[in-house]
Amino acid sequence: MDQTKKTQLQKVAMMVNRQSNQDQSGHDFGHIRRVVLNAQLLLEKEKKADAFLVLLASYLHDSYDEKLVKDVDLAKSQVRKDLVEQVDLTNEQVTAVFDIIDHVSFQHSLNSEDQLPLNTQIVQDADRLDAIGSIGIARAFRYGVTHGNVDYDEQIPPRQADEITPENYHDPQPILNHFSEKLFKLENLMNTKTAKKLAKGRTKIMHDFVDEYIAEYRGER
Numbered sequence: 001m002d003q004t005k006k007t008q009l010q011k012v013a014m015m016v017n018r019q020s021n022q023d024q025s026g027h028d029f030g031h032i033r034r035v036v037l038n039a040q041l042l043l044e045k046e047k048k049a050d051a052f053l054v055l056l057a058s059y060l061h062d063s064y065d066e067k068l069v070k071d072v073d074l075a076k077s078q079v080r081k082d083l084v085e086q087v088d089l090t091n092e093q094v095t096a097v098f099d100i101i102d103h104v105s106f107q108h109s110l111n112s113e114d115q116l117p118l119n120t121q122i123v124q125d126a127d128r129l130d131a132i133g134s135i136g137i138a139r140a141f142r143y144g145v146t147h148g149n150v151d152y153d154e155q156i157p158p159r160q161a162d163e164i165t166p167e168n169y170h171d172p173q174p175i176l177n178h179f180s181e182k183l184f185k186l187e188n189l190m191n192t193k194t195a196k197k198l199a200k201g202r203t204k205i206m207h208d209f210v211d212e213y214i215a216e217y218r219g220e221r
C-alpha cells in the first residue's frame with residue numbers, strides 16, 4: 001500500500017478514535033482496533049481483496065450504525081463530508097466503503113442468502129470474530145450489564161432461530177442465552193477459511209465457559 005493511503009488510514013483512525021471513545025455499548029475504539037487487526041490478519045491470505053477499502057470499512061463500520069446514532073442519513077453524510085474534506089478520499093471511494101459497511105451487519109444477513117463480495121466478507125468476518133472467544137465473552141457481559149440483563153435464568157430458555165426476528169432481536173435476555181442465540185452460530189457463518197479456523201478455537205472457549213458456568217451455578221463443581 002502506498003504512503004498516501006497509509007497516511008489516509010491513520011487520519012481515519014484518529015477521526016474514529018475521537019468519535020468512539022465515549023461508547024458504552026461495546027463499540028468503543030477497542031472494538032474498532034481489534035476489527036482492524038482481525039481484518040489485517042485475514043487480508044494476509046486474501047490477496048484479491050482491496051486492502052485499503054477493507055481497512056477503511058473496518059475503521060468506519062460502526063460510524064453510522066442505527067444502534068449508535070439518532071439519524072443514520074445525517075451521520076452518513078457527516079462521515080462522507082469528513083472523509084472527503086479531511087482525509088481527501090474521493091466520493092467514489094467513500095461510496096465503495098459505505099457499500100461494504102451497509103452489508104456487514106448480522107441483522108442484514110438474517111434475511112439474505114446472497115454471497116457477499118470478498119471485501120465485505122472480510123469486514124464481516126473481522127467484526128464477527130470480535131464477538132466471539134474471550135473478547136466475545138467480555139463484550140457480552142458488558143452489553144448485558146449495560147442493558148440491565150441477568151447473567152443466567154434457568155426459567156428462560158434461549159430462543160430458537162425461528163423465534164428471533166430483527167424486531168425482537170434486541171429484547172432483554174439473560175446474557176448466557178445470547179451465546180446459543182447468536183455467538184455459537186457465528187463460526188458457521190464465517191466467510192473466509194482463515195476466519196473459520198480462528199472461529200473454531202474461539203467458539204470452543206465460549207462453550208467451555210458456558211458449560212462451566214452452568215455446572216458451577218448448579219453446584220455440580
Ligand code: ADP
Pocket residue numbers: 025026027067105106130131136139140141143144170171172173174175178183
Ligand atoms: P454488532 O452488530 O456489532 O454485533 P450488537 O449491538 O448486536 O452489535 O452487539 C455488540 C456486542 O454486544 C457484541 O459483542 C454482542 O455479542 C453483544 N450483544 C448483543 N446483544 C446482546 C445480548 N442480548 N446479550 C449479551 N450480549 C449482547
Ligand code: NI
Pocket residue numbers: 027031035061062127
Ligand atoms: Ni462492530
